[in-house]
Amino acid sequence: MSESFPYADGQARQSTAPVPSDPPDREWPSATRYARHLEAYYDAVNHAYDDWSSGIHRRLGARLVEIASPLPGERLLDVGCGTGLVTQMAAERVGTSGEVFGVDIAKRLLEVAQLRASPHVRFFHGPAEALVFSDCTFDVVTIGDSLPYLSDPRRALEEAHRVLRRGSRIAVSVLDRALSTPAQEVYHERLLALELRHPVVVPRPPGDRKRLGEPEVLARLLASAGFTDVVTTIMVTGGRAATAREWTDLMMGAGPSSHALLSVLGPSVRADFEADLTERMRQLGEDEAFRYHHPFTFAEAIRP
Numbered sequence: 001m002s003e004s005f006p007y008a009d010g011q012a013r014q015s016t017a018p019v020p021s022d023p024p025d026r027e028w029p030s031a032t033r034y035a036r037h038l039e040a041y042y043d044a045v046n047h048a049y050d051d052w053s054s055g056i057h058r059r060l061g062a063r064l065v066e067i068a069s070p071l072p073g074e075r076l077l078d079v080g081c082g083t084g085l086v087t088q089m090a091a092e093r094v095g096t097s098g099e100v101f102g103v104d105i106a107k108r109l110l111e112v113a114q115l116r117a118s119p120h121v122r123f124f125h126g127p128a129e130a131l132v133f134s135d136c137t138f139d140v141v142t143i144g145d146s147l148p149y150l151s152d153p154r155r156a157l158e159e160a161h162r163v164l165r166r167g168s169r170i171a172v173s174v175l176d177r178a179l180s181t182p183a184q185e186v187y188h189e190r191l192l193a194l195e196l197r198h199p200v201v202v203p204r205p206p207g208d209r210k211r212l213g214e215p216e217v218l219a220r221l222l223a224s225a226g227f228t229d230v231v232t233t234i235m236v237t238g239g240r241a242a243t244a245r246e247w248t249d250l251m252m253g254a255g256p257s258s259h260a261l262l263s264v265l266g267p268s269v270r271a272d273f274e275a276d277l278t279e280r281m282r283q284l285g286e287d288e289a290f291r292y293h294h295p296f297t298f299a300e301a302i303r304p
């Protein structure tokens, strides 16, 4: 069953130290326009999420769980759990002697997650930036492909640090935009140009997230939240679209910004956008046209 934030049931221990208790702070940041936009986006794509782009999310999840290496009997928290891919793989590792919790702001994703979950998995609807758990509660925290989308990544990491026990570990995966292909660069540049002349506003998170997935930037962020012994690895997969239509269909599932605009384009605006994209891709040459990467940095670190 998915619980409504800020409700915490008997399985979450009573807080020994403050989970913020006044309502405005507890609701933060779910009330911001960006957070509402994000929740609406993930709720809209929930049915296609797991199988998007040849199942890249499944592969990423499996790698993250491998890195986190949850052991039988451990208690694990999956932050920004989405459809529960990581949550369930982790649950299988900790077994019924362990416990797994998932937290997310998108209700429909939590419903999907609940359908696949083992009985020793519990879900909470609420923000990563104000976790409903006691200090020093978990042996492992995982944050799979969620950090750049959060309203406040740094605060979410500080929360993860707070709820982890001393000597326990965190495992994180983040898209590394620096390893995007020339075709992705061209696409984002054209999308931004379209956004500037389109009436629809695309909500953006506060701050610049573009470099968050670069190994040294991610390592610094983890260190600034109090983690030590950061180790990073990289995984790059990718593919190629045959046409601009195939590309835009794919990119609609790539993230909230693409979806916000592409999903509301009328047929003629979309056709013009795709014609422009086709021409720009042609200029890149046959090798680079419509080629994309899914480049991810994985980081593991210790909560001292």
Ligand SMILES: C[S@@+](CC[C@H](N)C(=O)[O-])C[C@H]1O[C@@H](n2cnc3c(N)ncnc32)[C@H](O)[C@@H]1O
Pocket (backbone or CB within 6 Å): 035, 038, 039, 042, 057, 061, 079, 080, 081, 082, 083, 084, 085, 086, 103, 104, 105, 106, 109, 126, 127, 128, 129, 143, 144, 145, 146, 149, 150, 151, 152
């Ligand atoms: C790309 S999905 C990743 C889902 C999952 N971790 C996985 O690996 O498949 C990003 C997730 O972050 C969630 N999210 C975004 N902002 C959040 C916040 N402030 N607190 C909790 N979850 C959030 C979204 O709803 C979405 O489920």
